[in-house]
Amino acid sequence: SNKVNYTKLSKEVSYALRHAPWEYELELDKNGWVPIAQLLQAFHETADWQNIELDDLKVMIEKSEKKRHEIKENSIRAVYGHSVPMKIIKEEAIPPKFLYHGTAHNFLSEIEKNGLSPMSRQYVHLSEDIETANLVGKRKDKTPIILAINTENAREKGVKFYLGNEKVWLADSIPSEFIEVF
Numbered sequence: 125s126n127k128v129n130y131t132k133l134s135k136e137v138s139y140a141l142r143h144a145p146w147e148y149e150l151e152l153d154k155n156g157w158v159p160i161a162q163l164l165q166a167f168h169e170t171a172d173w174q175n176i177e178l179d180d181l182k183v184m185i186e187k188s189e190k191k192r193h194e195i196k197e198n199s200i201r202a203v204y205g206h207s208v209p210m211k212i213i214k215e216e217a218i219p220p221k222f223l224y225h226g227t228a229h230n231f232l233s234e235i236e237k238n239g240l241s242p243m244s245r246q247y248v249h250l251s252e253d254i255e256t257a258n259l260v261g262k263r264k265d266k267t268p269i270i271l272a273i274n275t276e277n278a279r280e281k282g283v284k285f286y287l288g289n290e291k292v293w294l295a296d297s298i299p300s301e302f303i304e305v306f
């Protein structure tokens with residue numbers, strides 16, 4: 125439909141699939157998937173989304189500058205960002221030697237002391253490139269700091285990394301010894 129506000133739809137789909145599936149009577153499987161039919165049914169019961177269709181979800185994903193959601197067969201999931209109580213299982217993979225994390229100046233001393241924690245999400249979010257890290261950090265600080273994570277050293281000491289999308293990697297936590305201000 126041509127009247128759909130895809131940014132607004134994406135935000136509500138993220139809310140449902142990352143944070144509060146129960147508000148939509150949805151149950152995520154262990155990898156975060158839900159049947160598209162169930163998501164559409166739940167959204168049709170809201171005031172804002174009575175007419176959305178599968179095609180709208182596809183356009184929402186295509187139009188987004190970030191790959192936040194993905195569709196496979198008859199299911200949809202959020203790719204990253206989860207805060208639901210049950211930990212979503214992500215696929216372990218070997219990242220590039222350095223990953224980056226953009227954050228606010230205010231957090232630096234805490235991060236240097238305690239490393240990177242997932243805070244309110246399930247995983248720490250890391251960026252493949254500095255530009256992306258900068259955009260992430262800008263959500264918190266006009267002139268964010270960029271941290272570089274030595275993933276090779278971290279992996280040698282048992283830190284695991286997981287696939288998000290082409291630009292986003294995930295980790296359970298990153299001890300400060302593997303973090304440097306870039």
Ligand code: HQG
Nearest residue numbers: 192227228231234235238239240241243244245249260264
């Ligand atoms: C900070 C958005 C103090 C961390 C983005 C970050 C990303 C600590 C904040 C994705 C800390 C958490 C995730 C510690 C970490 N002490 N502060 N020990 N450890 N922090 O929003 O990575 O548009 O949960 O530096 O673009 O900023 O929603 O994580 O600043 O891809 O798709 O705690 O969400 O994507 O903040 O962002 P967040 P994030 P979407």
